[in-house]
Amino acid sequence: MFRPTPLNLPSYPLKLRRIKEKIYVFDELRRKNLLLTPEEWVRQHWIHHLHTYKQYPKSLMHIEGGMTLNGRQKRTDLVIYNQQGxxxxxxxxxxxxxxxxxxxxxQISHYNIRHRIPLLLVSNGIEHFFCKINFEDSSCEFLQDLPNYIQ
Structure with missing residues (x-):
């Protein structure tokens, strides 16, 4: 059974539920209960952090979008859109x-070959890395923090 690990993120009271000896978390984006895994624990805290502290609208967040990469089906953990899509x-x-x-x-670089998204976030809940990609000169700049959605 999963034991929650303290994360290097603000705490968030996730909606947890036990069903037949397994713990599930209510995912507010997908509006359903998901098996609580260590990775899901991190994702749910990040969703809360991005929405609450960085003002990214939940309505513009998309979880586990499918894509084919080198003939294999892959899933992105989280993609966020702007108002223009x-x-x-x-x-x-x-x-x-x-x-x-x-x-x-x-891994995230391979996904981004297809997506071409300017901001990247990599985290295990303890360590966080933020990158800004410049596609014109193929450069990558590490950032101290993610900008707010409005920026």
């Missing part, structure tokens, strides 16, 4: 016990 942020979440590595950055 353009993708503005791509996030990759890992469980708190999973170290953020070069492989993690390669």
């Amino acid at each position: 353009q993708k503005v942020l791509l996030a990759e979440f890992k469980a708190p016990g999973v170290k953020i590595s070069q492989k993690t950055f390669e």
Whole structure:
């Protein structure tokens, strides 16, 4: 059974429910209960943080969008759009016990070849990395924090 790990994010009282010895979390974006895994624990806290502290509208967040990459089906953890329907942020979440590595950055970079999103977020709930991508000169700038949605 999953034991919640304290994260390096503001706490959030997730709506948890036990069903037949398993713990589920209510996902406010998909409006359904999901099996609570360590990665889902991180994702749900980030959704709350992005909405509450960074003003990203929940209505513009999309979880686990499917895509085909090199002939294999993949799922993005979170994509956020702007009011014009353009993708503005791509996030990759890992469980708190999973170290953020070069492989993690390669994973999100491969996803972003297709999406071409200017802001990237990589987090395991403990460590967070933010990148701004400039597609004109193919550069990547690490940021101290994510900008607010309005910025």
